[in-house]
Amino acid sequence: MREWWRDAVIYQIYPRSFQDDNGDGVGDLKGITRRLDYVASLGVDAIWLSPFFTSPDKDMGYDVSDYTSVNPLFGTIDDFDALMTKAHDLGLKVIIDQVLSHTSDQHEWFKESRKDKTNPKADWYVWADPQKDGTAPTNWPSVFGGSAWMFDARRRQYYLHNFLVEQPDLNFHNPEVVDALIETMRFWLERGVDGFRLDTVNFYVHDKKLRNNPPNDWDEFPGNPYEAQSHLFSKTQPENIAVLQRLRGLMDEFDDRMLIGEVGDDWNRQVEVMGRYTSGNDKLHMAYSFAMLGPDHNPDHFKNCISEFLTKAPDGWPCWSFSNHDVPRHATRWATTPELTDTVARQAINMLITFPGALGVYQGEELGQTETDIEFHELRDLGYIDFWPDNKGRDGCRSPMVWDATEKHAGFSTGDPWLPVKAPQIARAVSGQEGKDDSILAAYRAALAFRKERDELRYGDTNFPSVADPLLAVSRSLDGVTLTGVFNLSDKEHAVDLTAGVKQVGDAHADLAGSKVTLPAFGFAFFETEDGAPAIG
Structure with missing residues (x-):
């Protein structure tokens, strides 16, 4: 029997921006549950929930301080269970984020690890001595700017953080770390989740020899120094395969579950890594990358991405999407004029349904939603603040879902929303598109129904x-x-x-x-x- 995930359409929900039920301006689990009938009406097969775990929210939940508890901002574990029940009653699978490559610096594991060099968790994170002149152990940069190393005075060592300083990287060379993470995943599997989306899946293992990355080929120095290197040693290490095999072993203990990994690598390697991580039926079930989440919008690009995957990983499996919570919305990226935004949005979903594999749809995409223009004083995503205004961060694609144009904040919240709900986005509210045959919402429903009707598009x-x-x-x-x-x-x-x-x-x-x-x-x-x-x- 063909597995459900192979031709699934996965609808990504960003919890803090989907629906706020308690009026505090932040979306919550009860709000998501209330809106699941709408999600099911789109014709999707599964939902992916971005992190809702306990977190200081330095990186909007991608800095987890407790893997097995719900952030009170979003509700309770009972609220999650109710969401699961409602989703399954509607025939929707539930996929949740797992941010395993790093934790929050407020996680109890890190608090213990940083005490000294001899405690039981001393080797649970990536620690390294300074060079003799006091500088960082390697030249590795952080994705968010500056060095990927932070000096800690208590241990007189540096710790690795590929992202924010508050997101120390776990040491996957230590099998105890993998054991502990597997148990946190087991907790959610036993609650009935259908799969995990693995954040930054190729960042797990670092080069144990701590070799410097070589420079990338570039004609003009990039706006983010991270892009100036070829990341040969800071990520995508051969030992990562064994970690993925251990995670897959956990999934195979349960019936009908799925792992999808996010591959973020140099542009010329992303699709190849997707294939490597999904081949052989013993690692990820499928993977996606940023290959189709950028500015490239030409025939050769789409053909090359798909052909390379099918050629290099004939037994692997891809998931393709055009937008998510990390990149500007594709209706804005690809429309050459504002007047063509709806046309681009309608074409995009009809093109996506022809691609082999699973498909991803990001909340609001079905409305033809555009990037929100966020002003400096409105910023909440501080990861890229040093690159403003050339890189305005990720808030523009994370602004709240718009439900009813006649209601306060378009029906997202009765309180002041955590990000502003602006007029260009309100103009695309569900209320203005529901029941209209010429709307983008209708086009999405029609395209997804067409894909389900035509076996050629799913299996051909x-x-x-x-x-x-x-x-x-x-x-x-x-x-x-x-x-x-x-x-x-x-x-x-x-x-x-x-x-x-x-x-x-x-x-x-x-x-x-x-x-x-x-x-x-x-x-x-x-x-x-x-x-x-x-x-x-």
Whole structure:
């Protein structure tokens, strides 16, 4: 029997921005539960909850201080159990974040580890002596700027933090650390969660020899020094495979559970690492990367990402998405003018459903939501504050969900929201799109229903028929039937000739006249052929 996750559409919920039920301006678990009927109505198969664990919130919950308790900001463990029950009653699987590469500096493990060099947890984190001149052990930078090493006066050593200073990295060379993390995951598996999304999954293991990273090839120095290095030693180490195999062993103790990993690596290695981490049926079930979460929006990019994965990991499994809580929303990234935002949003979901593997949809994406313009005094994500204004951080994609344009703060909260709810986002509220056939919300529901109806899109072989740039054609073939999507990835009109006997199916933003289809700016159309016949002449 085919596993549920292989063709799942996973809807990401950012808890503090989804629905606030107690009026404190921050979303909560009860709010999510109340809105699950809406989520199910989209036609998705699972939800992914970003962290809701106890945390000082220096990095919005990605600095965990207790892996097995709920942050009171979001509710209680009983609230989580109620959410699980409601989701399962609606046929939705529940995936939760696991931030294993690092903890908060307020975690009891780190408090003990930093006391001295001989305590039982002294080796649970990555500690290293200074160089003789007092400088850091390596040249490794933090993703958020500055060195990835922080000196601790009590131990007279540096500790590694790939992200914030308040996020010390765990030492995965110590098997006791992996043992402890596995037990925290077991806690949630026994409560019935269906899977885990593993944050920064290739950051777990560092180079034990503490070798310096070499420089990257660059013509102009990047805005973030982190991008100036090729991270050969600070992450994606060979020993990471054994850690993933141990995590998979835990999952295999339970029925029908799933691991999906986030791969953040140098741009030229991301898809290859995805494949390596999902091949062999003994590591991750599937993985995603930032490959499609950036500015690249051209046919070769999408074709190369998918083809590289299918070629290098034929027994691996991908998950593709265009937006999440870490990057600007794709409707803003890819629309060349504001007037084309809805057109880009509608095309994006229809293109995504043609890709092989699981798919990810980020909350609000189904509304064609755009990036919120956050002013400096409104910043809450302080990780990238040193790079302002070239990098405005991640608050712009994390602003609250908009439910009803007639209500205060668009129905998100009766109190002042933790991030502002602004007019351009309110204009895309659910209330203004529900029941309207020409809305982006309707387009998402139609596209996801089309994918469920067409086995070719879920199970079929994948090919890329030859079309001239900027057109992208994706064919999925199964049992003698081929379904081909053609997409114009530009803001200029383009036409393509079709072969005889093709049948247009599904949604479309195109004009079909005889054997020619004309695709307007960011237009698309689907065509069906039989017996291996090509759709494009």
